[in-house]
Amino acid sequence: MRITVEEADSGSPAINRNAFKATIRRQKVVILGAGFGGLAAAMGLRHADVDVTVIDRRNYHLFQPLLYQVATAGLSPAQIAMPIRRILSRQANVTVLMERVEGIDKEARIVQTANRRIAYDYLIIATGARHAYFGNDEWAETAPGLKTIADATEIRARILSAFERAEAAEDQADRERLLTFVVVGGGPTGVELAGAIAELAKKVIVRDFRRIDSSSARVVLVEAGGVVLPAMPPKLSEKARRHLEMLGVEVLLKAAVTRCDVQGVTLADGREIQSSCVLWAAGVMASKAAKWLAVPADRAGRVHVDRNLNPPGNDDIFVIGDTAAVTDESGRAVPGVAPAAKQMGEHTARAILANIDGRAVGPFRYRDFGRLATIGRKAAVADFGRIRLSGLGAWLVWNIAHLWFLVGFRNRAAVFVDWALAYVRYDRSARLITDRHER
Amino acid sequence: MRITVEEADSGSPAINRNAFKATIRRQKVVILGAGFGGLAAAMGLRHADVDVTVIDRRNYHLFQPLLYQVATAGLSPAQIAMPIRRILSRQANVTVLMERVEGIDKEARIVQTANRRIAYDYLIIATGARHAYFGNDEWAETAPGLKTIADATEIRARILSAFERAEAAEDQADRERLLTFVVVGGGPTGVELAGAIAELAKKVIVRDFRRIDSSSARVVLVEAGGVVLPAMPPKLSEKARRHLEMLGVEVLLKAAVTRCDVQGVTLADGREIQSSCVLWAAGVMASKAAKWLAVPADRAGRVHVDRNLNPPGNDDIFVIGDTAAVTDESGRAVPGVAPAAKQMGEHTARAILANIDGRAVGPFRYRDFGRLATIGRKAAVADFGRIRLSGLGAWLVWNIAHLWFLVGFRNRAAVFVDWALAYVRYDRSARLITDRHER
Missing domain, CATH: 3.50.50.60 (FAD/NAD(P)-binding domain)
Incomplete structure (x- = not known):
């Protein structure tokens, strides 16, 4: 005391x-x-x-589990962020400083x-x-990661710009490189990003282009380990991989990245993947x-x-x-x-x-309520110990859980409207290319 | 032919x-x-x-009449922007190039x-x-204008940061300068910006701070001419000015700006206004x-x-x-x-x-359907020739007209939800400070 x-x-x-x-x-x-x-x-x-x-x-609390949705144009930044002051405004003993x-x-x-x-x-x-890039910090410029709103809008701009540049490209090789997306890292962020990009390319924007077929886009998920979602039970990892492949994602396991630059990536076994859009979800x-x-x-x-x-x-x-x-x-x-x-x-x-x-308190105990990851519009995997779900059931649990824990009634209402409309209309509302360098 | x-x-x-x-x-x-x-x-x-x-x-069409709402944290960029490809996707004879x-x-x-x-x-x-700054381009850095989404998020960051910095300031003079907002230009953009900032300060965020009283913020609208909204009939201009003053905005008429820097502005008559946040709505x-x-x-x-x-x-x-x-x-x-x-x-x-x-076509004829400008949450002025409205009636017309002409059902639904909740709860959903320089 x-x-x-x-x-x-x-x-x-x-x-x-x-x-x-x-x-x-x-x-x-x-x-x-x-x-x-x-x-x-x-x-x-x-x-x-x-x-x-x-x-x-920053002046806002960020609901990070939904950040990949901002990166793939499904939600707006303001829908998953809430001013810290607003959240704590009724708590008189708190002062917030930015x-x-x-x-x-x-x-x-x-x-x-x-x-x-x-x-x-x-x-x-x-x-x-x-x-983090673990000793390869020079990869940061070509392979952005996803931790902040600025990261998410940057990734969104890169994904959407790749399709724009492919539509304008005259050369077939250029077009193929522009329509190849590489996601490095098979954890929840990597799986969710890859699934969402595949869905964007193959369902959402497919009618928007004249010169390219956006559904021919190649989405490659590269994971150094032997499974995706390694924290999940093996059966669910396997289901997640199958769901990804059904969405058209190529899943490369035991594939460590050894080079990463504006041309694409090289894997440990010497394979090269030409890509103009490499995204990093491999470590923190x-x-x-x-x-x-x-x-x-x-x-x-x-x-x-x-x-x-x-x-x-x-x-x-x-x-x-x-x-x-x-x-x-x-x-x-x-x-x-x-x-x-x-x-x-x-x-x-x-x-x-x-x-x-002057009282005693016991040590910290972690209560594990389970894990959730979503794969595209209608599939997810969920591990709640004895209960394991995959497919539509898991996807519904995923949506309800995320809506429930999202801070603020207003954000919940807005996200609900967006998700309901996205489900019905296969639309993504936030397809903006905004440039951080441009005024 | x-x-x-x-x-x-x-x-x-x-x-x-x-x-x-x-x-x-x-x-x-x-x-x-x-x-x-x-x-x-x-x-x-x-x-x-x-x-x-x-x-x-850019890849999006922008609904510019609502841009001031993004600048004052009422709407998100994606709510007033729509991918050009999406709008024209069903029109087979159109190719869109960014x-x-x-x-x-x-x-x-x-x-x-x-x-x-x-x-x-x-x-x-x-x-x-x-x-445009008409020969004073050096003012651009200290007094941003409002034409693009990047402008709007920059202005939003400046307004919100001013309150954050005032909360952290130790010095009373600093605090007063930080809580003074100057809007240059009394056209629709200036009037709408000034009204929205006053409302933000005096109603929306007033419970969020501990050390400052945000409702003590000073909002000054500076106009070189003799009236605000000069394109409107004099009676409505006068009503707009009165509505602004009821919201707590100081309206300075016949006040041309002769200096503008990080300290604030100087007017032609020698008056100085200390301000850390000057916004430009005076010319294009x-x-x-x-x-x-x-x-x-x-x-x-x-x-x-x-x-x-x-x-x-x-x-x-x-x-x-x-x-x-x-x-x-x-x-x-x-x-x-x-x-x-x-x-x-x-x-x-x-x-x-x-x-x-090989047919002839007559010359272009402009059909004037009237003018609308809004002043804060519940007042507006509208001039439709013989019908002139002000106050709540004009505000309702303003809202319905803007919702109606906003592109896309999904955006309309989202904006409607946001406006309805803002009306009931005096909240603004998009209060994010995002920094264009920061990754």
């Missing part, structure tokens, strides 16, 4: 309870990042007598941002992860939390934390979500998914409340 | 009608720009036996784009206008059509055309919409509004059809 009595030498031995309370400084909780973890922590402190400051370099974190002084208990120094008593680091690297704290991290930059989500020796600091390497009680790694981040945020809020009250 | 008989020396005096028809080359109509004018021209040629090529440097026009060879009848040369028999130039400059054609233009860069919408001496070239300076039969200038552009596009299609058939 950490209490700062500001006038400790008041001299009176008979402590007036109210006067004492008034001299206890309200504890300051600073939360870095307003993703699923950071928001859950802030909301978990809503009834607490603490000052909460949420710092994020700032970029530059460092942390653990001794002085200060967060340094570009513009100010912010003192904390408890610090929650929930700054997430970015996609955690934010700089380990560097800020000067504590050990794993290969993906995630801070090693104990069962209380503290980096060893830092009981006032919690690292959660994709920034933390957490193992559950059975020694398995907790996956980098939204529900896990949310549970860590909730746990952290409980731990801080218990700490202030 | 222009017919190219490809085998003119076939020798047979007894012309077989069908054989003759087959040797007539299908006339090529090239349309530059897919705004209201260009699209109307393409659609007007839907039953014509011609090859139509629509060239635009290219940037670089020049026109009138002698050879060729349009030169960045990548190709495109031959035409008839050319329709409908490339619109950009906002037509596209480069006059330069491409080497023909005379007016001060705003608009090509002088005759009553047939041809630049004098160029019967195969039509210049329409905001790129043309057109006077109607009574000698008045046709205004640069969407319905006028649409009517010119329709007229041009009719003129080309008549020309191919």
Whole structure:
């Protein structure tokens, strides 16, 4: 229990309870990042007598599981993003600041941002992860990843521009290269992206072109491992692969990428795929939390934390979500998914409340509610432990679950309208090529 | 009538009608720009036996009258933009190319784009206008205008960032400067922008901040002339001004801007307004059509055309919409509004059809259906000649008219949902700060 009595030498031995309370400084909780973890922590402190400051370099919370839909023109950015202030506007003990974190002084208990120094008593680091190229950073320019809204609109522009350029191309080889899309990485993001691109090419825009047949587009999913969706049970992985192939996606397994440039990719076995649009869904690297704290991290930059989500020796600091390497009680790694981040945020809020009250709190336990991935318009795979679904049933569960967890009634209503119309009309509403370089 | 008989020396005096028809080359109509004018021209040629090529440097048609709603976070870009291909997908005689026009060879009848040369028999130039600073181009960086989606998301980011920075500011003078918004220009765009910003500050986000009172924001509309909405009857201009002032907008008339930089603006009478967010709605400059054609233009860069919408001496070239300076039969200038552009596009299609058939067509006549401008959530002014509305009635007409003319059922449904929810909940769904410089 950490209490700062500001006038400790008041001299009176008979402590007036109210006067004492008034001299206890309200504890300051600073939360870095307003993703699923950071928001859950802030909301978990809503009834607490603490000052909460949420710092994020963006003004919005992003519903990342639907980001691939922005990248493939199914949804607009505003439909999956919500201003952080709006989400927390009724929670009076929260202040939101849009700032970029530059460092942390653990001794002085200060967060340094570009513009100010912010003192904390408890610090929650929930700054997430970015996609990573693991030693091949030069691939970033030709093979963008998908973590932010800017990434998604960039990928959307690249996909749509490829069809535009193919329509204008005079040369057959050019046209084939322009109509070949390579998605690197067979996890949920890669599977969802590849399925959505295939559907876009083969169903949605097929009547729009005169000189090319967009349905002849080649979509190749390249995965270094032996299966897609490796976190799923083997049967569902196999079903996902079959669903992808039914949509016309070529799935290349045990195919590591060794070269990636504007011409396309080369695989470890020497095969070359000519493509003007390579998308990266093969790995993530955690934010700089380990560097800020000067504590050990794993290969993906995630801070090693104990069962209380503290980096060893830092009981006032919690690292959660994709920034933390957490193992559950059975020694398995907790996956980098939204529900896990949310549970860590909730746990952290409980731990801080218990700490202030002088109570004990148990270690973090991850409750696995299952996994979901969608493959095109009408198929998905779902693993809820004993219940495993695939096809239309899983797709309906996927849609309902994502609508349900999407923040805000208004976004839910808008996304519902869009999905219902997309289902009926095979349309995609957000087919804009917007250029970040252009005014 | 222009017919190219490809085998003119076939020798047979007894012309077989069908054989003759087959040797007539299908006339090529090239349309530059897919705004209201260009699209109307393409659609007007839907039953014509011609090859139509629509060239635009973007892949979408933009519903410009609602662009200010994107700039003030009320709508998403995809709600007011529609892929050009999608709009024209069922019209088999149209090819759409996303290219940037670089020049026109009138002698050879060729349009030169960045990548190709495109031959035409008839050319329709409908490339619109950009906002302009009339000799003060250095103001562009500090006072963005509103013509494209990129402009709108940039303005949205500036407005929302100003509130964010004010919340973080420690200094009262900084805070006041950050909470002062200056809109330069009292035409429809300026009036609509100023009204929407005032409403955003005073109603929508007022609960979201802890350190600032967003409703104390100062919104100043600066107009060089003596009235706002000068194209409206004086009574409605006066009503618009009063509505703006009821929303808390300071309206400064006869106030020309003489300096504009990051500190704010200076007016001709020496007054200075400290502001971190100056928006430009004071003037437009037509596209480069006059330069491409080497023909005379007016001060705003608009090509002088005759009553047939041809630049004098160029019967195969039509210049329409905001790129043309057109006077109607009574000698008045046709205004640069969407319905006028649409009517010119329709007229041009009719003129080309008549020309191919060897028929005559009358000169272009502008039918003025009235003017509309909206001021905040529940007031507008409307001038339909004898019928003049203001307040809630005009606002309802404004909403219905804009929904009606918005392209595509899906967009209409989405915008309707958003407006209905905004009306009930005083919310704005698209409050994202996205940075064009950031990946």
